[in-house]
Amino acid sequence: MEDKEKQVKKITPKEEDYSQWYLDIIENADLADNSPVRGCMVIKPSGYAIWENIQGILDKEFKKIGIKNAYFPIFIPQSFFQREAEHIKGFAKECAVVTHHRLVADSKGKLIPGGKLSEPLVVRPTSETIIYSMYSKWIRSFRDLPVKLNQWANVVRWELRTRPFLRTAEFLWQEGHTAHATKKEADEMTFEILNIYEKFFKNYLAIPVVKGKKSEQEKFAGAVYTITIEAMMQDGKALQLATSHMLGQNFSKPFKVRFTDKDGKLKYVWQTSWGLSTRVIGALIMVHSDNKGLILPPKIAPFQVVIVPIWDKKISRQELIEKASQIKAKLRQAKISVCLDEQEGRPGEKFYQWERKGVPLRIEIGIKDIKGKRITLARRDTGEKKSVPLRDFVKEVKATLNDIQENLYQKAVNYSSQLTHEVSNYSQLKSVFENKRAGFALGFWCGDKKCELKVKKDTLATIRCVLFNKKKNKDIGKCVVCQKPAEKKVIFAKAY
Numbered sequence: 153m154e155d156k157e158k159q160v161k162k163i164t165p166k167e168e169d170y171s172q173w174y175l176d177i178i179e180n181a182d183l184a185d186n187s188p189v190r191g192c193m194v195i196k197p198s199g200y201a202i203w204e205n206i207q208g209i210l211d212k213e214f215k216k217i218g219i220k221n222a223y224f225p226i227f228i229p230q231s232f233f234q235r236e237a238e239h240i241k242g243f244a245k246e247c248a249v250v251t252h253h254r255l256v257a258d259s260k261g262k263l264i265p266g267g268k269l270s271e272p273l274v275v276r277p278t279s280e281t282i283i284y285s286m287y288s289k290w291i292r293s294f295r296d297l298p299v300k301l302n303q304w305a306n307v308v309r310w311e312l313r314t315r316p317f318l319r320t321a322e323f324l325w326q327e328g329h330t331a332h333a334t335k336k337e338a339d340e341m342t343f344e345i346l347n348i349y350e351k352f353f354k355n356y357l358a359i360p361v362v363k364g365k366k367s368e369q370e371k372f373a374g375a376v377y378t379i380t381i382e383a384m385m386q387d388g389k390a391l392q393l394a395t396s397h398m399l400g401q402n403f404s405k406p407f408k409v410r411f412t413d414k415d416g417k418l419k420y421v422w423q424t425s426w427g428l429s430t431r432v433i434g435a436l437i438m439v440h441s442d443n444k445g446l447i448l449p450p451k452i453a454p455f456q457v458v459i460v461p462i463w464d465k466k467i468s469r470q471e472l473i474e475k476a477s478q479i480k481a482k483l484r485q486a487k488i489s490v491c492l493d494e495q496e497g498r499p500g501e502k503f504y505q506w507e508r509k510g511v512p513l514r515i516e517i518g519i520k521d522i523k524g525k526r527i528t529l530a531r532r533d534t535g536e537k538k539s540v541p542l543r544d545f546v547k548e549v550k551a552t553l554n555d556i557q558e559n560l561y562q563k564a565v566n567y568s569s570q571l572t573h574e575v576s577n578y579s580q581l582k583s584v585f586e587n588k589r590a591g592f593a594l595g596f597w598c599g600d601k602k603c604e605l606k607v608k609k610d611t612l613a614t615i616r617c618v619l620f621n622k623k624k625n626k627d628i629g630k631c632v633v634c635q636k637p638a639e640k641k642v643i644f645a646k647a648y
């Protein structure tokens with residue numbers, strides 16, 4: 153046991169090497185492993201349990217607004233991609249293509265692909281084309297609309313520069329696809345979903361986010377417009393967390409998704425698609441964790457509480473486990489997810505082990521606690537310890553979990569706002585990105601692609617989003633790059 157503990161890799165401090173810190177956190181919290189196929193990732197039980205919680209929460213929210221789940225095949229005929237020109241341009245560079253359907257032995261007994269397919273099949277990088285080919289069969293009349301489907305699936309994008317959870321050749325996600333009779337309905341759907349995502353990030357993942365529209369340069373291939381949710385990681389870089397696309401009639405025309413309207417006329421539907429992936433787990437790690445390991449917000453943690461009995465010669469193992477089990481049962485009754493660590497070992501080592509795994513709250517129970525009818529609570533986020541009477545410990549645990557959730561959100565709000573800089577000219581913008589921990593630069597942009605590309609070339613920062621304008625009277629400023637009058641307020645940042 154002890155040898156195994158010693159083999160655990162030390163966590164590189166994030167101030168020293170953020171990127172290595174991130175990988176060390178994943179390894180120490182046992183979330184994922186490398187796969188034999190470069191760029192792919194094995195998600196281990198501790199990591200997958202987080203994904204299951206994410207699925208559970210979002211699935212409920214989707215169903216509340218009438219979205220149903222379905223499943224479409226992973227293989228898409230290559231010709232489907234040809235139908236929407238922008239779409240194929242966006243995905244061609246990273247498509248895995250199946251050309252054969254069996255393995256055969258050559259004269260030397262070596263296995264080679266055989267049975268060439270008449271048409272190559274693309275392993276889905278996203279499912280617009282296959283889903284809309286089905287919608288064209290299913291949708292006939294205005295009575296069939298709206299269609300609101302979601303699928304939980306894997307997709308493959310053959311990325312060369314990969315990083316666990318953030319960018320992998322295969323990843324898990326949900327993709328929603330809706331079809332509507334009017335443009336207005338599709339516009340509303342695009343925003344309704346973004347609001348669901350936003351609430352999810354704020355209320356469950358404790359991640360403050362920025363919402364806005366993608367520039368033409370950054371929008372989804374084939375969309376009329378893309379709206380996005382972005383968040384700042386602790387190193388000041390941006391991570392795109394979820395996107396929602398208004399597809400207009402860009403797909404319904406080539407895929408002939410038509411309906412007979414109330415006026416008897418044949419019309420093309422208006423469509424949206426939207427998605428969120430296992431990348432969100434990468435965000436959770438990067439927003440909240442520290443140099444001791446993973447920190448998970450209670451509302452998404454697979455285990456909210458871990459009970460660690462403190463072994464002592466003065467009490468029998470059986471008695472101690474019994475007391476700890478009673479505590480566990482009471483927490484379970486209160487719908488708190490809890491794990492009891494029954495293995496023997498030194499408390500210090502165990503505390504360290506559970507800290508690395510990010511369990512929000514630890515309960516310690518030993519002979520002293522039992523005698524005094526108390527237990528000790530130790531918070532993962534602040535390290536604070538508190539002794540509470542056994543009488544109403546459930547109430548205390550609940551209150552502490554809420555407090556941890558709130559504190560993690562507040563901490564993220566604090567560093568995000570500290571690292572958000574208003575800029576009004578180009579030298580200010582450039583100086584923001586001279587810092588290693590640059591953060592977000594907030595300024596006006598004229599809308600010209602040339603200015604956007606100049607920023608990217610000079611600083612590596614991109615326009616993460618054009619902020620939504622809530623005010624009646626639009627703010628007018630000057631483009632930070634060319635100083636021409638500008639209406640769009642945007643966030644520039646380096647991004648994952």
Ligand SMILES: [Zn+2]
Binds near residue numbers: 599603636
């Ligand atoms: Zn400009």
